[in-house]
Every structure is written in C-alpha cells, then in structure tokens.
Amino acid sequence: MSTVLCDPPYRDVFTVSGRLADLDENDKLSLLSKPWNDAHKYKFPSRFIGGKLRHFNENWLKSHHWLVYSVSMDSVMCAPCLIFSNGKSRTLSSTPFNDWKNISTVLARHCVDEVHKNNIVMADNFVDILNGKKESIICKLSSTAKETVQHNRHILAKIIQVVLLLGKQNIPFRGHTEERSNFMAVLQSHAQTDPLLANHLQHGKDNARYTSPEIQNELISLCADQVRQQIISECRKSDFLP
Structure with a gap:
C-alpha cells in the first residue's frame, strides 16, 4: 500500500477508468519539473512477467528524468512525449508501458528517438517560460x-x-x-x-x-x-x- 507522503508529486496521467487525464498547465509543469524523490519509499506492486515476479524499479526514474509513473495503471510514460507529441499512438507517449522485463531496451530505444529529443527541447522551453526564465x-x-x-x-x-x-x-x-x-x-x-x-x-x-x-x-x-x-x-x- 502506498502512503500520501511517498506518492508521486504530480497528478496521475490516467483517470480511474484508464483513460488519459486532461492536463492543465500546472499539471504539465509538475510532470516536467517535479522529480519523485520519495519513490524508494513506495511499495510497487509485483506481477508475473516472463515467468518471474517483477515490479517497477525506482532507479529507472533517476536515470531517465523524463519518466513518470502512474499509480493507477502501474505503468510509466514519457512526460515530454505525452504532453507534446502529435497524437500518434506511440509507446510511452500515448500508450502506457509496464513490461518490466523489457523496459531497459524500450527506454534505451526511446532515448535516441528524434521525436523524443524534440519533445525534450519543447519541454525545457515550456518549463522556462512558465517559470519566467524565458519569454514566450x-x-x-x-x-x-x-x-x-x-x-x-x-x-x-x-x-x-x-x-x-x-x-x-x-x-x-x-x-x-x-x-x-x-x-x-x-x-x-x-x-x-x-x-x-x-x-x-x-x-x-x-x-x-x-x-x-x-x-x-x-x-x-x-x-x-x-x-x-x-x-x-x-x-x-x-x-x-x-
């Protein structure tokens, strides 16, 4: 069971019905700029994947700052791609990912994706503008x-x-x-x-x-x-x- 203190500092990107939530500017800013520093205190649920009991590893959040975790779906999304992608169905941008056996491969491939790189730039500009560091x-x-x-x-x-x-x-x-x-x-x-x-x-x-x-x-x-x-x-x- 999770506690309020160690839940993510941003709202869940999915609704209770499993649909992507409507995000306002404050929600987007939180997803892009607030790291989940207490993730190590959270008890992630375990599931059998590939014949082995597996669960999400909080270290993936540390090595990929753009990754956000959904408590309701026990899955991850790429925050910049979720917010700035053009709506095409893509893993980590519009489709949640929770295959913990293959996540390292998927994350490595996502890091070098050109769409992802462009979304990272847009996310940085978005955060700077909302924080008053850059003019829109x-x-x-x-x-x-x-x-x-x-x-x-x-x-x-x-x-x-x-x-x-x-x-x-x-x-x-x-x-x-x-x-x-x-x-x-x-x-x-x-x-x-x-x-x-x-x-x-x-x-x-x-x-x-x-x-x-x-x-x-x-x-x-x-x-x-x-x-x-x-x-x-x-x-x-x-x-x-x-």
Whole structure:
C-alpha cells in the first residue's frame, strides 16, 4: 500500500477508468519539473512477467528524468512525449508501458528517438517560460508589435510638429520638388537631432514614409478639424453667445 507522503508529486496521467487525464498547465509543469524523490519509499506492486515476479524499479526514474509513473495503471510514460507529441499512438507517449522485463531496451530505444529529443527541447522551453526564465513567442511577437507602434507614433508626432510649425508661421509647404520643399527642409532639420527620424527618412519604405503631399494634406485637414472643434468648444462655454 502506498502512503500520501511517498506518492508521486504530480497528478496521475490516467483517470480511474484508464483513460488519459486532461492536463492543465500546472499539471504539465509538475510532470516536467517535479522529480519523485520519495519513490524508494513506495511499495510497487509485483506481477508475473516472463515467468518471474517483477515490479517497477525506482532507479529507472533517476536515470531517465523524463519518466513518470502512474499509480493507477502501474505503468510509466514519457512526460515530454505525452504532453507534446502529435497524437500518434506511440509507446510511452500515448500508450502506457509496464513490461518490466523489457523496459531497459524500450527506454534505451526511446532515448535516441528524434521525436523524443524534440519533445525534450519543447519541454525545457515550456518549463522556462512558465517559470519566467524565458519569454514566450506570443510575448515576443506582442513586444515587437508594441515597439513598431511606438516607433510609428514617434515618427508621426515629429511630422505633425512640422505641419503645425509651418501652419502657425504661414510658411508654404511645397517647393519646386518634394525633396526641396519647406516641409522636407524643416523635417530634415529635426532629423539631425533625432536618430529614429533620420533613419526613417533615409531607409523607410516609400509607401510608409508619411511625407508625401497627400499625407501632408490629410494631416493639415486633421489639424484644422481639431482647431475648429476647439474654437466651437470655447464658444459654447462663452457667456456672450446664446
């Protein structure tokens, strides 16, 4: 009989009906990162296999850290392969193993299996991510998207500053060519002290540089709308208007 103290520190991967259990992230983390250090205290059941009474040997857990034992099935599974395999029926990943006579051969063959090796890598990454030691792909993508948004906002803010400056000073935007316009001259002047803006003007894509006459007109229109709305708002607050 087992005791609570020496039972595995992770949940059984099988239900009482013998089906694979549904595992949440915490269950998976336990299976992948919590070794069964008290396995030597557990009385493993014995069965006749190959004409000899045999039982599971806890040393197999020490020599194969990825191995997990199921109390309900008296069998073993490979935790990384159980969690990360693609669903194909394979021994130790979807099919439990408890032929203690031949387990050494099966474990040795499983160790060199390429699918198993890939699953080990995925398991290590999974554990590192959940323990906060590594950033997930989703977080990296989200971080990259956030940086892109911040970069674009910075560039647009600088361009809008030039639009406002030229508008306040009643300076014409256009020139004989787009490159020699007042707008581009002032923008290039700002770029001398702004590396991000300088890089954008020099290497930005033509369709995403935000400096074309069409974009200038659109920004002028937006700024005009804001000024108009501000004037209307202040007029409505005035005591001299109905």
